[in-house]
Amino acid sequence: MSDLLTTEEYKAIAASLVLPQNAFIDGGFRPAISGKTFTTTNPATGEALTEVAACDAADVDLAVEKAREAFEDGRWSRLHPAKRKDVLIRLARLMERNARELAVMESLDAGKTIFDCETVDVPETIHVLKWHAELIDKIYDQVAPASDNHIAMILREPVGVVGLVLPWNFPLLMLAWKIGPALAAGCSVVVKPAAETSLTALRVAELAVEAGLPRGVLNVVTGSGADVGEPLGRHPDVDMVSFTGSTVTGRRFLHYSADSNLKEVVLELGGKNPCIVLDDAEDLDAVAAHVVNGAFWNMGQNCSAGSRLIVHRGIQDALMDRIKAHAREWILGDPLDPQVRVGALVSPAHFGKVSAYLKAAQSETILLGGASPANGFIEPTIVQTARDSKLAVEEIFGPILTVIQVASFEEAIAVANDTEYGLAASIFTANGKRALRGARMLRAGTVTVNSFGEGDISTPFGGYKQSGFGGRDNSIHAHDQYTQLKTIWLDLTDHSDAGVD
Numbered sequence: 273m274s275d276l277l278t279t280e281e282y283k284a285i286a287a288s289l290v291l292p293q294n295a296f297i298d299g300g301f302r303p304a305i306s307g308k309t310f311t312t313t314n315p316a317t318g319e320a321l322t323e324v325a326a327c328d329a330a331d332v333d334l335a336v337e338k339a340r341e342a343f344e345d346g347r348w349s350r351l352h353p354a355k356r357k358d359v360l361i362r363l364a365r366l367m368e369r370n371a372r373e374l375a376v377m378e379s380l381d382a383g384k385t386i387f388d389c390e391t392v393d394v395p396e397t398i399h400v401l402k403w404h405a406e407l408i409d410k411i412y413d414q415v416a417p418a419s420d421n422h423i424a425m426i427l428r429e430p431v432g433v434v435g436l437v438l439p440w441n442f443p444l445l446m447l448a449w450k451i452g453p454a455l456a457a458g459c460s461v462v463v464k465p466a467a468e469t470s471l472t473a474l475r476v477a478e479l480a481v482e483a484g485l486p487r488g489v490l491n492v493v494t495g496s497g498a499d500v501g502e503p504l505g506r507h508p509d510v511d512m513v514s515f516t517g518s519t520v521t522g523r524r525f526l527h528y529s530a531d532s533n534l535k536e537v538v539l540e541l542g543g544k545n546p547c548i549v550l551d552d553a554e555d556l557d558a559v560a561a562h563v564v565n566g567a568f569w570n571m572g573q574n575c576s577a578g579s580r581l582i583v584h585r586g587i588q589d590a591l592m593d594r595i596k597a598h599a600r601e602w603i604l605g606d607p608l609d610p611q612v613r614v615g616a617l618v619s620p621a622h623f624g625k626v627s628a629y630l631k632a633a634q635s636e637t638i639l640l641g642g643a644s645p646a647n648g649f650i651e652p653t654i655v656q657t658a659r660d661s662k663l664a665v666e667e668i669f670g671p672i673l674t675v676i677q678v679a680s681f682e683e684a685i686a687v688a689n690d691t692e693y694g695l696a697a698s699i700f701t702a703n704g705k706r707a708l709r710g711a712r713m714l715r716a717g718t719v720t721v722n723s724f725g726e727g728d729i730s731t732p733f734g735g736y737k738q739s740g741f742g743g744r745d746n747s748i749h750a751h752d753q754y755t756q757l758k759t760i761w762l763d764l765t766d767h768s769d770a771g772v773d
């Protein structure tokens with residue numbers, strides 16, 4: 273990534289951006305059929321950014337129809353894998369050329385810090401697309417063991433038309449996590465971005481066509497969950513939906529599927545992720561840096577945020593001093609200031625939700641923060657609670673870390689697993705056996721030892737329990753979501769030999 277600019281330079285870019293407004297269907301922008309729009313705002317300032325097409329079921333029908341046409345005529349689904357790869361690589365390169373514009377657009381639309389957009393969201397999005405592009409012409413199908421008279425082939429075929437329903441916390445990155453493997457597999461897609469953060473998905477769709485993606489293969493339908501998400505989930509001609517968001521909405525997609533065509537559903541849902549620090553953890557300063565990053569990165573609006581610190585009582589005081597010192601270094605303020613690490617929460621509605629938790633924290637023991645210095649902004653806050661308090665149990669999705677004290681390894685694991693979620697977990701200890709034993713006992717899709725993290729594109733991402741369903745994002749396993757297996761049996765018996773001497 274190139275060097276960061278000054279706030280003034282970012283503001284100049286922001287002022288010059290041409291923001292997309294219309295939905296992207298069949299290779300071009302078009303307004304909602306109803307003509308309706310909604311206003312998307314900058315959550316850091318409350319100012320309107322632009323009007324965006326408020327689509328509904330009619331637009332979903334059109335996008336699905338165009339995606340189906342594209343899928344059936346094979347313009348993408350039957351294109352040679354190496355050619356599909358070339359197009360996606362060209363898209364990644366175009367995004368590199370427009371990286372700064374995408375970073376500023378993302379920051380304005382979502383309240384995310386420009387530092388994160390420039391150093392993580394945009395480069396990681398490009399990396400993910402390249403990774404899946406590179407995979408396209410390296411996946412081989414299988415031949416099963418069979419008798420000498422048979423060949424049994426197991427082929428992967430694209431699942432068809434897929435609906436991709438995205439959250440607002442990583443608009444670009446979650447787009448890439450889903451369109452990367454879906455397009456690589458040869459599917460046609462209809463993307464429904466979160467209404468709050470639709471802009472960058474629209475811009476990427478435009479760049480994709482510039483990169484040579486045939487029309488109809490990547491459609492973006494903007495609008496609310498009720499008006500666009502539900503019709504997509506219920507659509508009889510959508511073969512599969514991959515969703516990232518809340519557990520409540522994820523559950524609805526299972527109903528939509530059951531009520532319609534039994535489309536496949538993959539759900540990547542919430543988390544209340546434990547971060548265990550045992551009393552033999554080494555380098556407490558490094559541990560503290562991980563804990564702070566896990567809890568406050570992206571303002572805690574991260575399904576895999578390490579939002580529950582479970583700490584051994586023998587080490588708590590020493591650790592908390594270091595955690596507080598690190599957290600104080602996270603400057604809160606204007607997201608377009610490259611020094612800032614804590615930007616705005618995504619919307620007034622979400623700010624209201626997190627503020628209610630902040631209010632609840634006032635009756636617990638606040639160890640750091642606890643205030644909202646301005647509308648839309650919440651200080652990194654650390655609260656000591658009982659393991660069953662509302663703050664320790666519910667997904668807050670904001671910069672509030674709860675701390676629970678334990679007295680043993682066994683208690684730490686029991687507290688960690690005492691949740692309906694199971695997305696991610698971390699364990700810090702110098703004892704290798706306890707680390708591995710703990711990692712195996714933790715009921716979570718990803719466990720990091722002596723660090724906090726989600727892994728990277730090469731490893732599967734998804735949850736146990738109510739954190740996930742039906743498949744995994746990232747890695748070669750993501751392709752399982754977007755492909756289905758076809759078995760072909762060939763009978764090689766040569767019947768012409770019968771009766772011949």
Ligand SMILES: NC(=O)C1=CN([C@@H]2O[C@H](COP(=O)(O)OP(=O)(O)OC[C@H]3O[C@@H](n4cnc5c(N)ncnc54)[C@H](OP(=O)(O)O)[C@@H]3O)[C@@H](O)[C@H]2O)C=CC1
Pocket residue numbers: 437438439440441464465466467468495496497498500501502505516517518519521522524540541542543574575622625667668669
């Ligand atoms: N796992 C994760 O990464 C995420 C978890 N969350 C959790 O969810 C909480 C609520 O956030 P929220 O934005 O409401 O999350 P949702 O799960 O409601 O939103 C995710 C996506 O689903 C869409 N959607 C919403 N309602 C429906 C519906 N009835 N049918 C079909 N699609 C729908 C949304 O559209 P639209 O928003 O445009 O209406 C958005 O595109 C957060 O506070 C957080 O706890 C939120 C986001 C990401």
Ligand SMILES: CCCCCC/C=C/C(=O)O
Pocket residue numbers: 392396439441442516517540573574575576726
């Ligand atoms: C660079 C890796 C970022 C991973 C962010 C994962 C978040 C997923 C989600 O909240 O859905």
